[in-house]
């Protein structure tokens with residue numbers, strides 16, 4: 033079912049394995065890449081010794097990269113972060129090329145280039161087709177095979193359900209704006225076909241229970257032969273399907289696989305499309321009200337994902353202008369303002385969290401959950417030795433995954449934030 037959502041993948045050759053989370057998929061992805069790149073060296077028996085290797089990912093990528101590097105014994109220093117471009121937070125291809133040149137110059141093999149396909153901040157989606165072209169251009173040193181491309185697609189994967197959707201005719205009647213956002217996201221996601229391995233969290237954009245994660249590879253026979261161990265003498269395989277020979281887990285539950293299978297059958301393509309369209313519609317609606325509020329500004333207006341990242345300022349401040357100033361002006365005065373306004377975002381998120389925790393209603397409605405990010409973006413000037421609140425942009429974050437969220441809830445969220453801001457500012 034999943035492979036049929038990916039253009040160049042073939043269901044007869046691809047395959048996968050369920051594991052304990054997106055972080056587990058990451059571990060599978062990098063271990064598979066490591067075994068594949070180093071297949072000429074007996075690292076399975078002897079370990080890496082002191083061979084230095086690199087994992088390359090974007091600076092917007094998930095910290096699962098560090099967990100994996102640490103737990104595999106590669107060390108977190110092996111993770112090389114590539115700069116991202118604004119406004120879409122995609123991996124900067126010039127910077128990636130420079131990093132690959134540096135690895136080649138220093139004779140350090142690259143194990144994997146990890147493409148981030150959807151993040152929980154702004155919907156960063158790396159262009160896998162361009163990454164694949166660079167993998168061909170910069171081979172690993174002699175004796176090492178080519179790096180594998182792993183896509184950390186745990187949250188973006190669901191948009192693949194738009195494969196084959198006729199965006200022109202738009203039979204599900206999404207609004208023009210939503211239809212366009214879905215098309216853009218799908219087109220970026222569809223470059224996933226160039227990956228060697230991908231990851232899917234059904235507990236994120238599949239609305240399934242924790243943890244329902246699927247690690248998938250384009251060439252399952254290659255994965256199996258690259259990962260398999262000589263079998264244990266006391267287990268006799270009766271069937272051709274023996275994941276115990278090549279997977280991380282020994283005993284495991286079938287529940288996640290069944291949950292995913294049930295979800296896919298229950299939703300169908302139309303179900304995924306409608307739910308995602310609805311969620312994106314709510315996020316577009318939120319952005320539209322933010323636009324009409326002079327003291328609030330959206331920090332990711334250009335991207336087409338479902339997360340809205342925004343900053344709330346005290347009444348009377350022109351949010352858009354102030355935000356632009358805070359991004360670019362390194363003067364003492366503006367930094368102090370940035371510091372103060374960052375504190376305001378945190379304060380607002382903490383108060384909303386308290387409302388959510390206590391189940392308190394405001395004007396008859398529960399407070400919508402709204403988180404914050406303490407490092408959505410760095411200021412555009414070199415940050416030197418200043419503290420984080422004076423060089424990072426904090427922002428509130430709306431992630432409306434609940435299918436019951438309505439426009440009324442979004443209006444309510446903005447009203448609550450305005451009331452709270454007034455209170456904080458007169459305190």
Ligand SMILES: *Cc1c(COP(=O)(O)O)cnc(C)c1O
Pocket residue numbers: 052053054055056093094096148150151152184186187233243245
């Ligand atoms: C959530 C997430 C992970 C970690 O997945 P878990 O299922 O929480 O282990 C990794 N990468 C990205 C991009 C994520 O959004």
